[in-house]
Amino acid sequence: MATQRVVTATINGRERSFLCEPRQTLLEVLRDVLSLTGTKEGCSNGNCGACTVLLEGKPVVSCLVLAVECEGQSIETIEGIDTKDGLTPLQNAFLENAALQCGICTPGFIMSTKALLRDNPNPTEEEIRFKLAGNLCRCTGYDKIVKAVQDAAQRRCGSGCGCNG
Amino acid sequence: MLDFDFACPTSLADAIEVLAAHNGSARPLAGGTDLIDYLRTGRLSANMVVDLKRIPELRVLTCGDNGLTLGAAVPCCEIYGNEQIVKNYSALSDACSIIGGLQIQSRASVGGNLCTSGPAADSTPALIALNAQVQLVGKGGSRSVAVEDFCTGPSANVLQPGEIVQQLTLPAPAAGSGSHYRRFIPRNEMDIAVVGVGASVTVADGKITAARVGLGAVAPKPLFAADLSQWLVGQPTSDATYKEAGERARQIISPIDDHRGTAEFRTHVTGVLVERVLREAVARATA
Numbered sequence A: 001m002a003t004q005r006v007v008t009a010t011i012n013g014r015e016r017s018f019l020c021e022p023r024q025t026l027l028e029v030l031r032d033v034l035s036l037t038g039t040k041e042g043c044s045n046g047n048c049g050a051c052t053v054l055l056e057g058k059p060v061v062s063c064l065v066l067a068v069e070c071e072g073q074s075i076e077t078i079e080g081i082d083t084k085d086g087l088t089p090l091q092n093a094f095l096e097n098a099a100l101q102c103g104i105c106t107p108g109f110i111m112s113t114k115a116l117l118r119d120n121p122n123p124t125e126e127e128i129r130f131k132l133a134g135n136l137c138r139c140t141g142y143d144k145i146v147k148a149v150q151d152a153a154q155r156r157c158g159s160g161c162g163c164n165g
Numbered sequence B: 001m002l003d004f005d006f007a008c009p010t011s012l013a014d015a016i017e018v019l020a021a022h023n024g025s026a027r028p029l030a031g032g033t034d035l036i037d038y039l040r041t042g043r044l045s046a047n048m049v050v051d052l053k054r055i056p057e058l059r060v061l062t063c064g065d066n067g068l069t070l071g072a073a074v075p076c077c078e079i080y081g082n083e084q085i086v087k088n089y090s091a092l093s094d095a096c097s098i099i100g101g102l103q104i105q106s107r108a109s110v111g112g113n114l115c116t117s118g119p120a121a122d123s124t125p126a127l128i129a130l131n132a133q134v135q136l137v138g139k140g141g142s143r144s145v146a147v148e149d150f151c152t153g154p155s156a157n158v159l160q161p162g163e164i165v166q167q168l169t170l171p172a173p174a175a176g177s178g179s180h181y182r183r184f185i186p187r188n189e190m191d192i193a194v195v196g197v198g199a200s201v202t203v204a205d206g207k208i209t210a211a212r213v214g215l216g217a218v219a220p221k222p223l224f225a226a227d228l229s230q231w232l233v234g235q236p237t238s239d240a241t242y243k244e245a246g247e248r249a250r251q252i253i254s255p256i257d258d259h260r261g262t263a264e265f266r267t268h269v270t271g272v273l274v275e276r277v278l279r280e281a282v283a284r285a286t287a
């Protein structure tokens, strides 16, 4: 067995060190080593987007990232989204628009949407559908997710920074 | 996933050293969107994975009067996020913006797409259209090959054991040039090309003065349509030219039947796409 490595990364704003084998994916380490089970495993081959997290601010599928690649980098997961005041406008938009049924796809959609709205605060419906094509949902039929994203784009987080939370 | 060791060199010399020490059993890692899946499913194996993303030479992206220099590990999102590339190397940004979804584009690199050497790779016909040269480096030194000579068949290329792609260089487009890449897929996004076409043209006084056409997913490797590109020189920028070019492209391909499309369908679509891609490239050249 290849030696385990110590990897230090900033996870949801907090510096953390963990042990992992080179062959372990970031998804495995988040769930099985760090107990951050909000990130979901759908396909494990990069097709479904359920495992989406932000790595250095960019949306990535954590099943196609080796945890050892993340040394010194920042990772944001669904657990880092909410604030001490509760759910963010983006999460509320998903909730209030009933943009989920089983919920397996939701953490991934929220993380991709966060990146999408950061780069494009007022996307058209077509842009939303195109940019979120890397996230699959087998329950909702997507319309409610698209509506939730449009709704989230109208909301602003309370901190005055202009982001959608 | 089978066990492997991991190295993350920060210099080109160290990377070459560690790759050479493993004599072909080490796998270079850029975006990992192919490699990690292949290692997990056992399609490829490795004793050692070498992450190349922290090597400055593989992360360069300079775009100016001398052309474009693109480090092999630069991810797609940095390419279509660069206004100069979008303007002067449109075929490449077109391809990078439709490879996978957002999450894949954050990681997948053009160098990696080339090294996986899939016949349907989206960025390769664009690179062929834009006349890219591939700089390779290994223990024995460096060398350069034209991008159309890089792939030799499905998943096969000219890389020797221990050798890696360092960067791609694309010449600056002449005045009056435009380029485009487009593919046919049964879905709207997130799919593999049934046919992909890249073209660049230079236009003066209503005539094409230079052209390069690259074809993907219609032969064992991405093709440079050399005779067709030569034929286009001197032709008027007219619908008749694009139609004839499509017809000529159909003659040089050797597509297969698979679940994405039959050879007959691919042959038909190749002509249609060549026509449309040339029309758009000319429109961009004259905009």
Ligand code: FES
Pocket (backbone or CB within 6 Å): A040, A041, A042, A043, A044, A045, A046, A047, A048, A049, A050, A051, A052, A061, A062, A063, A064
């Ligand atoms: S589990 Fe990672 S994309 Fe499906």
Ligand code: FES
Pocket (backbone or CB within 6 Å): A099, A100, A101, A102, A103, A104, A105, A106, A136, A137, A138, A139, A140
């Ligand atoms: S809510 Fe079930 S997969 Fe999306």
